[in-house]
Amino acid sequence: MIRRVPPTEPFEVERHLSKNEALHGIHPDDTYLKPGRIPHIWCPGCGLGVVLNAYIQALKAREIPQDRASVISGIGCTGRAAGYLNMDTYHTTHGRAIPFATGLSLIRPELSVTVLSGDGDLFAIGGNHLIHAARRNVNVKVICVNNFNYGMTGGQSAPTTPLEARTSTTPYGNVEHPFNLVSLAAASGAVYVARWTAFHARFLVESISEAFMKPGFTFIEVITPCPTGYNRPNKLGAGLDMMKLFREKSEIHHGLDPNEAELDLKRRIVVGKFVDLEKPTFADGYEKLMNGDPKRA
């Protein structure tokens, strides 16, 4: 007997989206999310959703309306975050999130401009932009998601890949020393520097909402699990196992010198708020100049 198999139904984008749209609005945070875009593409157990969630919770905590906030992201898994938020967002070219954000924050100083991007985008391709934006102290809030590799393109080694870690381009172990992102940001002149992990969701919300209120260049590094790109070759298990590892290994040290903020998954992960200082911003300096500061005359 020949079994008849019905022809596969063509995948209808419209119907698929409308099904997701039907679920939209049930969750209280859905006002911040574009209708029909959730579920997002991130892998199960990925920490990026936690960071996006924390950003939304921080907006809610500070009661910043959607038309007063803007998110700019570069390329990579984290870069997708811009597409999910129901506000003015830019998905920019690789590594160039910070120049876009600098321009936006100068022309629209009333906006809360946030750069939400990954470690590869901000520190490899966009490394120069980041250190100079920090040096100038432009009013941009940077949330850098560190998952130790380039997740979207297949788990290649990044400037944050720990020594001896295995990735798809370093199958016998990485021989390059990683950046200490918080130390680099602090040395470049950021006025607010913190590091958290996806496990510290509440601290992260607190930290992001603190950064919203801080004029100048703020930098928050968030360490997240990447079960697909980083955990698999390094035998670290699923996203939940990585979260348990964060719980076990992290130590909170507020005010520690960022140079000593160790990040070693085998020994300890130092988290906390390391730098919080006051400094005139780039826009302040220009305004003074244009209004004819008597001291300069």
Add this chain to the structure above:
Amino acid sequence: MRFWRLPLDAKKYSIPVGELHIIDDRCKGCGYCIEFCPNGVLVLSKKFNVKGYHPPEPLPGKEMECVNCNLCQVICPEFAIYSTLKFSKELSEEDIERYNELVRQRRKDFHE
């Protein structure tokens, strides 16, 4: 700290009871909410959602122990779970007893 009787100012305090809302079809079964719920309210269910993952569900008999802390909402990467306040209940002898039991358990875990 352990209590040996109902505190005298117990009337001033109340325990919130949360109502859990789980959007099954959004969940990707990562288990964060289950692992990190401070009261251990949630458990992986046997059912499947449209994507083939097991969404969480309240442990049978523990539905009333959700304290509406909203940690599951903050830590869920998929915007699939949240809680709202159902009502607040007064502190009773049993709550104090349960709290003492929890402290005892935690101490035991810590020393092991």
